[in-house]
Amino acid sequence: MGQEKVLMTGNEAIGEAAIRAGVQAYYGYPITPQNELTAYMSRRMLEEGRVFIQSESELAAISMVTGSSVSGKRAMTSSSSPGISLKQEGISYMAGMELPGVIVNVMRGGPGLGNIGPAQSDYWQATRGGGHGDYRTICLAPSTVQECADLVYLAFDLADKHRNPVLVLADGRLGQMMEPVTFAHLPDAQPPEKPWALTGAKGRQPQRIVSLHLNLDELEQHNIKLGKKYAKIEKDEVRFEEIQMDDAEACIVAYGTSARVAKESLKRARQQGLKVGMIRPITLWPYPYEPVRAAADRVRFFLVPEMSLGQMIEDVRLGVEGKKPVYHTGRCGGNVSTAQEILDELHHCCQKTQTATRV
């Protein structure tokens, strides 16, 4: 795989990008719709002389990631929604132990076993910590196969930079769809030195990596230290895309597959004379509140298409601060809205807000 573009599924592109990012160990457990990623890694990791284990469970997989991460190596795991719930145990420990690691969630319908259709219903879990305790994880949301590759590559850098777990939040459609993708701009990464790693106490004092702090004040200090790190991430790592926001009178806020569909709705709306723009969050945590806040002073309303009953809409409302109406649209249960459905909802919202303005 050299300079040329190749046709790959999102799942496979994630795997190849991770290999280029220098992942030394991959641990996974089968679950649809991310199985192509585990299968890809089972072949490619061994070709590269790196570690692959099909673990006995997601609980074990994330703990194996923990073990390779305390060793100072880049490690990852992937799963889909129900499996990610199991991984939350280990993610919480990794956050407490300040360990880098990349966790890919190719979301499917829920709650419970749900189904294997694409969904965005793990947003709250992905952006609010997810497991127990006071912690955050960086969350990256690709909307194309190319971006699946780019963001996974970035995820390893961010994880090492901040010594924190990073989630890549894709969905079943992104995982399964094929698109042309290039890896030419993703050179074989050189991970940074990790003097904190457990490599045997040779020529130095023994080291420990733990999340246990029995002393209440000591844990409080640890919590405060983590809080400062999260504040720095919120300041430095916000990523988003703005589309035709300059003259927009209505603003779509969408990520991932919803954003892909909404881009087509935006195009059609413009053709019909509606001045619609879009903010596409790329980091879901830290969330791009600032562009939403700025847009709230200019647009008439916000429309938030999601493949859920409405989860990210709460972050949009936090950014809008009640200045303008914020509407949800979308399908759930593994369904995806069509561009026409979102366009119809845009027209509907226009009418609603015009009525409101007249009153």
Add this chain to the structure above:
Amino acid sequence: MSSTTAAKKPKRPHGYRRPDTLTDAPTHFCPGCGHGIVHRLVAEVIDEMGLRESAIAVAPVGCGVLAYDYWKIDVSEAAHGRTPAVATGIKRVQPDKLVLSYQGDGDLAAIGTAEIIHTANRGENITVLFINNAIYGMTGGQMAPTTMLQQKTATTQAGREARVHGNPIHVCELLATLDGSAYLERVSLSSPSNVRKGKKAIKKAFETQLAGLGFSLVEFLSPCPTYWRMNPVEALKHIDQALSKVFPPGVVKDKTREEGKDA
């Protein structure tokens, strides 16, 4: 005068001193607890085999959690029961290191049953030090998977009854059925001679790992006077009179011996 002062300095008995791998921190263990004995044995063997700079341990959730305060080696934490999975993740990317998973009976044989079975089954080249005291210590004396029938605990107040609570699990015998396990031995901490057997077992387990033969585990029948409601001397007797009858000490599996036979 100066020579008199020097003569008064207490001399340690020959051969008995704190191992280099053991810190001088006072342990948090209850009087008569077996954890301190195993900690010391592990430290002695690491010293004798010259492995202090290449050893990495994983501490469990439970009474063994503070191992990093007592061992002068690199130590990682693990979630409850996931200790062998973390050890796997370490060993696979650092195959040249001595990797230890230190676990109690709740950690290993209840919440971590899947992890221990699959780690053994993959033949992960790690050593598990398994403290079987038939009770949950850290949380206040509840029934463990290895609690004996009729044994009274905080959650089997009239005694463990098979029909209600299930039967004690025999970990070594269970793991012996798996092709990936290479060396499994159960030892007792009931007497100095048994403790010495325990040390030999640890050494053998480390040698098995260093030779790359696969999964090794030493199970220690270990006293918990606090939650057995006994004094330390009674607890040691109880190991011989009760625990050892349910969990017979001995080598349960030894691939090195089997391979020797074949050759």
